[in-house]
Structures are given as C-alpha cells and as structure tokens.
Amino acid sequence: NRQIVLAERPKGAPTADTLKLIETDVPTAGPNQMLLRTQYLSLDPYMRGRMSDAPSYAAPVEIGGVMVGGTVAQVVTSHLDGFEPGDWVLSFHGWQDYALSDGTAVTNLGKSPAHPSWALGIMGMPGFTAWAGLIKIGAPKAGETIVVAAATGPVGATVGQIGKILGCRVVGVAGGAEKCAYAVDELGFDACIDHKADDFAEQFNKATPDGIDVYFENVGGKVLDAVIPQLNPNARMPVCGLVSQYNATELPAGPDRMNWLMGQILRKKVKVQGFIIFDDFGHLYPEFAKDMAAWVEGGQVKYREEMIDGLENAPEALIGLLNGENFGKRVIRVGSN
Ligand code: NDP
Secondary structure, rough: OEEEEOOOOOOOOOOOOOEEOOOEOOOOOOOOOEEEEEEEEOOOOOOHOOOEEEEEOOOOOOOEEEEEEEEEEEEEEOOOOOOOOOHHHHHEEOOEEEEEEEEOOEEEEEEEOOOHHHHHHHOHHHHHHHHHHHHHHHOOOOEEEEEEOOOHHHHHHHHHHHHHHOOOOOOEEOOOHHHHHHHHHHHOOOEEEEEEOOOHHHHHHHOOOEEEEHHHHHHHHHHHHHHHHHHEEEEEEEOOOHHHHOOOOOOOOOEEEEHHHHHHHHOOOEEEEEHHHHHHHHHHHHHHHHHHHHHHHHOOOOOEEEEEEOOOHHHHHHHHHHHHOOOOOOEOOOOOO
16 A cells, blocks of 8 residues: 655655655455545645645644545445445545555445546546636626636636636636637637746736636736736635745845735725635535536537656655646546556
8 A cells, every 4th residue: 555645844845755645455344344546646736835834724734644535436445325336535644655544534436436436626626616716706797707727637727617608808817828728719718828928917908808706716926917007996816816826935135016006905905815615615515516518518618637656656646736737637547547
C-alpha cells in the first residue's frame, strides 16, 4: 500500500522534499468497515494550504500524515450495508492506494458510472464551487459582464460557461495563448486575456469596455489589480481563491493600498463575500447536481480533464498545478481502471 505523506512544511513553493512516498501493509476491513482501492486522486490548489500550519478554515496535515485529497475508489471488501465489492465511491481518503472507511462522507456512485473521475471535477467540488459562488453570491443578470481567471481550470471554466447560459458577457483570464484560445473557441467566452502578456492591463481594459459587474476571484495578484478600477457600481465579488498567493511567504512589497481598496468598495458599493463551498452551501448540493447534470448532458457545459498516471507522480503534478502547468482539471490515475 503506497502512501504519500507530508515530510516537511514547505517554505514558499513545495519541493521534491515536501512529500514522500512510503510503503505500508494493505489494511483489512473489520466489522462496520470497508476497504477501498483508490482509482483517481483529485489535485486541487487548497492542498497547498493543508501543508502549512498557518491559521486556516481547516486543520493542516500532520508531519508524517497521509496528504488529504478527494478520491474516487472501488470497494474491495465491505462489511457495511449499502456498499458492495466493485461499487465505485466518492470519498476523501487522500494520497494512498488503499484505505479503510466506515462509510462516513462516502457517496456510492454505483457499479458502472459513465465517468467516475468527473465526481472530482465538473460533477463534484469544483463544479459546485463555480455554481454556488457565481449564482448565489455573484447573482449575475443577463447582459452583465463577468470576469474570471484560471479560466480553463475546473472552477473558472465552469463559472464562464454558466455565465454564458445566463446571458452574460464573459471575459476570462488565463496563462498563455493556447488556454485563451480554448476559452473563447471551445468554452464560448467572449474574450480571454493572457495574464503573462506584457500589456495585460491594457488588453484587459479593452476587453471590459462596459466595466465589470461580477468578478469571480480565483487568483488575486495582478489580475485583481487590473479588475478593481474596472468594477461597476453595485458589482459583486465572490472571493473563491487567491492561487497566485498560495506559495507566497510574505505580502507583496509596495505601498499600503488597503485604504484605497476600501474606498473603491465604498464608493462603488461593491459586495465582497468569501466562501468555503461545503461550509456555506452544502445544503444546495442536490440543486447543483440537477442543474449541472442537465447542462453537461445538453452540451452547454464542457469539461476538460488532464489525467496523469501514477500516484508517484502526484507531488510533481501538484507543484505544477500551483504554477499553472495544468490545462484543465488535474487528476491522478492511481489504480488500473
Ligand atoms: P485550477 O485547476 O484552475 O488551477 C489553478 C490555476 O490558477 C492554474 O492552472 C493557473 O491557470 C492559475 N494561476 C496560478 N498562478 C497564477 C497567477 N500567478 N496568476 C494568475 N493565475 C494563476 O484550479 P481550480 O479550478 O481547482 O481552483 C480555482 C480557484 O478556486 C483556486 O483559487 C482554488 O483555491 C479555489 N477554490 C475555492 C474553493 C472554495 O470553497 N472557496 C473550492 C474550490 C476551489 P493559468 O495558467 O490559466 O493562469
């Protein structure tokens, strides 16, 4: 049973020394337990936060502890009602080949789901985050302009496509020409600006001639800098993530602009609201699942997955994700399925 554990807390970006692979025995399921074989492991930006013991909304992984993560697994043996060998499940048992479970917080996906790994993406946590943050906090109206960065990732791509379904103008921000072309040509965004371009702010202003009504905040940094002056009166800003800052060890240098920012929020009457998806919106999951299943089925929402083989490759793949090396939802294929 291979497990990947947290070897040390990274200072700045995680390195090859941050996580290490160990071998343990495959456990045996006792009474009221089942043994799960991991097939897919989700990689997500929040994992950087769990490596750190800075105050957060969730406890950090202990040194030597198995890295946390969403997983899709198959039941090997079961002494639990409602779970049989061969069933596919969505669970949260982290970076390892096998795990024991008492069934808590495990969802049975059935014997042969069409796309089991999608439960980690469009049909799961990231899709739900996009749906709830945009609709429940952003509350966009037809004709308004929505801006979202990390535009080809599972959250941003979904935000933009829902925005189009709701009749909005959608402007994405992504790293590189290929991702931007995909956002416009495949996902139907009205424009997408490369944040690596030298004249990013200029291009961004041109793409938002009527200002911005909803800024779905995924990244912070220079994208946020470009957005604030473009916000319209009564704009809404769901604060979902700040991935450009997750590896930072200190606040960026420069003048203190806190009071300038508060002045903008005040004068433009901007609504800024942070959220943690399951804490704040867990009760709405069935509503999301119904909407998204219909949109995916109807081809209105597309989903891009980037599958990487081998649990041993997960640490490097997570380091790359935080640098924008992923193109679509990054998933590790752990098992043979
Ligand atoms: P992605 O798969 O989109 O991966 C992160 C992306 O962020 C990278 O691919 C990269 O895309 C972009 N990025 C990285 N560094 C920078 C930078 N310096 N400037 C601009 N963009 C950068 O991630 P997800 O879709 O899974 O998550 C998106 C956001 O949503 C994250 O901030 C995440 O933490 C947050 N989140 C929050 C939740 C909540 O409950 N609040 C739940 C789930 C996710 P590119 O190359 O295009 O720049």
